[in-house]
Every structure is written in C-alpha cells, then in structure tokens.
Amino acid sequence: MTEQPRQPPVDGGSGPEFAAALRAAIRARGLGLERIRDHLRARGVSVSLATLSYWQSGRSRPERRESLVALDQLELVLEVPVGSLSGLLGPPRRRGRWLSRVPNAPEIAAFWPQPEAVDDAVRAVDTRWDERLTRISQHDQVFISADGGERSYLSRQVLRAEADGPDRWVVIMHVDEHDRELPSIRPLRHCRLGRTVCRPETGLLVAELLFDRPLLRGETIITEHELVNVAPYPSASNYERKFRLPVREYALEVHFDPAAVPVRCERFSRLDGEAEIVQQVTVDAFSVHGVALNFGPGRYGFRWSFSA
Incomplete structure (x- = not known):
C-alpha cells in the first residue's frame, strides 16, 4: 500500500469549507475534542474522538441521520449560529454504487487501538x-x-x-x-x-x-x-x-x-x-x-x- 499524496475529499467542493469552518469554530470556542465529546454526550449524542477529528480534518463529513443530529448539537456546543456548519455540507455523496477505491482512504492503522x-x-x-x-x-x-x-x-x-x-x-x-x-x-x-x-x-x-x-x-x-x-x-x-x-x-x-x-x-x-x-x-x-x-x-x- 504505497502512500500516495493526499487529495482533497471528492464531495462537490463542500468538504474543505465545512472542515475549515469547523476548525475555526473549535478554536474560537477554546475546547479540546475530548471536552466537545463530553458536551455532546451530556446532550445524549455519542460521537467518537476519531469522528470529530475526521470531520475537522476533512477526511470525512456528517452524512447519515445520526451524524446530522450530532452536528445540530455540535453547533450548539460550539455556540455558532444554527445551520452555519450544516449549511456547508452541500448535497450528500452518492452511496448507491459500490466504490472499490476511496479517494481519501484512511491510514492503514486508523482503526487500531495503538x-x-x-x-x-x-x-x-x-x-x-x-x-x-x-x-x-x-x-x-x-x-x-x-x-x-x-x-x-x-x-x-x-x-x-x-x-x-x-x-x-x-x-x-x-x-x-x-x-x-x-x-x-x-x-x-x-x-x-x-x-x-x-x-x-x-x-x-x-x-x-x-x-x-x-x-x-x-x-x-x-x-x-x-x-x-x-x-x-x-x-x-x-x-x-x-x-x-x-x-x-x-x-x-x-x-x-x-x-x-x-x-x-x-x-x-x-x-x-x-x-x-x-x-x-x-x-x-x-x-x-x-x-x-x-x-x-x-x-x-x-x-x-x-x-x-
């Protein structure tokens, strides 16, 4: 698995804007990802640290119903206007056709505990x-x-x-x-x-x-x-x-x-x-x-x- 230079997510151009806005909101709020996760958990929403990290890096974005619900709560935690982050997502990516390749594949060790x-x-x-x-x-x-x-x-x-x-x-x-x-x-x-x-x-x-x-x-x-x-x-x-x-x-x-x-x-x-x-x-x-x-x-x- 030769490591290739990372390319921007293929998502119609909305991925970079969403990730950049999320990073800016996190910096402005002054909270680490663990604190954000804890705030979300207190609101009844479970989001992993890896997921939050992927969202802010642009590696992935919220698309499923559970993730969009979590994003609504995340906007409240970060004290940004309602819809200011979700409005940057654009239309969902197509999921009906199986893709054998991932444009921005996770690193080989991404899902392992160490x-x-x-x-x-x-x-x-x-x-x-x-x-x-x-x-x-x-x-x-x-x-x-x-x-x-x-x-x-x-x-x-x-x-x-x-x-x-x-x-x-x-x-x-x-x-x-x-x-x-x-x-x-x-x-x-x-x-x-x-x-x-x-x-x-x-x-x-x-x-x-x-x-x-x-x-x-x-x-x-x-x-x-x-x-x-x-x-x-x-x-x-x-x-x-x-x-x-x-x-x-x-x-x-x-x-x-x-x-x-x-x-x-x-x-x-x-x-x-x-x-x-x-x-x-x-x-x-x-x-x-x-x-x-x-x-x-x-x-x-x-x-x-x-x-x-």
Whole structure:
C-alpha cells in the first residue's frame, strides 16, 4: 500500500469549507475534542474522538441521520449560529454504487487501538499493493473454545488486481492479552508465508501471504489462511474486522463450543466518521453470523458475554 499524496475529499467542493469552518469554530470556542465529546454526550449524542477529528480534518463529513443530529448539537456546543456548519455540507455523496477505491482512504492503522505500534510493525513488510487489490469478498470464521477462549480463525479472501503486479496480501492481527503467545499463521490456499513480524509486547502479528504468482490487471485470486492460538487460549468477548478499503461482500461467523454459549450477543458496525450501529442477535445452533454489503471503510464485528 504505497502512500500516495493526499487529495482533497471528492464531495462537490463542500468538504474543505465545512472542515475549515469547523476548525475555526473549535478554536474560537477554546475546547479540546475530548471536552466537545463530553458536551455532546451530556446532550445524549455519542460521537467518537476519531469522528470529530475526521470531520475537522476533512477526511470525512456528517452524512447519515445520526451524524446530522450530532452536528445540530455540535453547533450548539460550539455556540455558532444554527445551520452555519450544516449549511456547508452541500448535497450528500452518492452511496448507491459500490466504490472499490476511496479517494481519501484512511491510514492503514486508523482503526487500531495503538496506531503507532501498527505503523511500526507494518513498516517491516511490503504493503505497496494494498490499494491495488479490490476486496470482492471476505469471509471470516471465528472458533471459540469450551473455556470461552479464542481457539482459531479461518479467513477467505476473493481479490481482484487493479494493476499488473500485486503478489501478496498483508494480514494484521491484534490480541488484547499481551502476556500470551501470539497465534501462528497457516497459509491454506493459493498463498505461502512471507515476512512475519511478531510483537507480543503490543499483541501484534503482521504477516505477508505471498500469492502463487504476481497478478495481472483484472485477474482475481482466492486465498485462505488460518490463525491458531496455543492453549490455554486467550479469553474472547469480541471479534471485529477492520476495513481500510471497501469490500463488496463481508461475511462473519462466530462458532461457540456447546459448553460455552454466550447469554448475550450483539452485532456492531461503524463506517468511517459515522456513529456505531448495534443490533442484538440470538445465538442459533451455537453460532452467529452477519453479512455486510458494499461496506467500508470502517469496522464490523460481534461482542458477547458469557454472564448476565
């Protein structure tokens, strides 16, 4: 994923004006983003620090209903005239057609809890082809052990080359418990293991999966790989996939051992710069699944609890 010079957001020209006005209002009000977030929360609106940062930088803008409601409250918090910020948004961007490329894609570490650690680990592998691989389909299966731990993960990708040359897929895995051994990665189909970076002190595993051969523009490839933990398995209460670039279809399954079925489970998703959407789900036949179409950038996953 070679870093290209950043271009202004493609939004009909309204993005820069909105971001500049928001930055000016924040400076005039003299509040940090954390204080602004707290003021919004007191008004019953939840907006993440990342979202506020993206809005003021021009990386994204409020478009969904929840975000526009939050913007109304933000104008009150910043003590600017009603409509002075929302009036700069212009018409919403088209969302009916799936876009495989994002004009202003988030950085590779944007959605991770320790971005600096991810950036440091990723520098040791070759990510130059990341933006030249369209995510046609991705399918993750997560397997939870009888003691409620993360036993293994099985992933399948269908990718299409948008230029001649892509020859690898880079896997980034983060585990919450840094005192445990990192999972091992096993290439299963149409790939072999390249460079691997293990950072147990930050819970990070980064690995290259090398294709059978470099792809030509327009060619597709199906790869499969598995991540396997060592017993005793790290405790599991959630799983999410982070999407720096859009995916046409994403399917996620979480399989629970019959001896460890959660009493509560919820599916969540959050598009870049938007509010999180949460839905309670029922565990049927010891598993749950979710499907997202034309999704990203953002994150998608499940959370669960084994106790009431």
